[in-house]
């Protein structure tokens with residue numbers, strides 16, 4: 001049994017402002033410590049339940065946030081960026097993996113569910129939709145995992161992303177460690193968040209009934225950029241179409257092409 005973990009920071013308990021998510025800025029070290037603790041809790045749960053190896057991808061900002069010595073033995077940490085589509089899932093194709101966890105995840109660009117809602121690059125996208133529904137990092141990353149036949153088993157983060165995960169991926173376990181209200185967050189105690197994550201990780205691996213969501217036959221992605229210059233640039237990607245000053249659409253029937261298009265357009 002091998003488990004893959006993709007880790008982010010905006011959906012970690014307590015983290016509320018952009019400064020806290022940026023290395024060198026106020027509050028970053030505290031946010032980083034809690035990210036470490038929540039990821040370590042997920043690793044412990046998986047290992048306790050019988051996973052032989054847990055591969056963790058640090059998926060936030062510099063991708064150098066997690067400290068290897070704070071993760072349990074039996075984990076392998078992927079640091080830095082690999083210059084590939086779906087970077088937060090780098091290494092997912094080096095399976096086989098039995099399931100994937102998404103720790104510290106957050107609501108997508110344009111969502112009111114978190115003061116830190118965004119899709120991949122902060123400050124670039126106003127909104128992102130796929131086949132008519134809001135599209136965030138979880139959607140893209142679950143798609144990338146599904147292409148490698150790795151089903152989602154656990155999602156932790158803000159309440160918005162957890163609700164979405166439960167709707168989109170029946171059977172997936174979730175732990176909402178915080179709720180966003182306007183610019184504020186209502187947070188679980190750091191230790192309680194870790195306890196819940198460890199238990200959910202253990203239960204997810206013990207249950208073992210993972211299922212990949214069906215991959216759609218056709219994709220229509222609509223990206224609304226914050227700046228018209230960025231939209232103009234994105235529309236240069238082969239097959240992309242500018243449908244408004246700040247809006248670009250892209251259609252394909254291949255998931256790989258969609259991930260590649262997103263990678264270059266954003």
Ligand SMILES: [Zn+2]
Pocket residue numbers: 008009010059060061
């Ligand atoms: Zn992030």
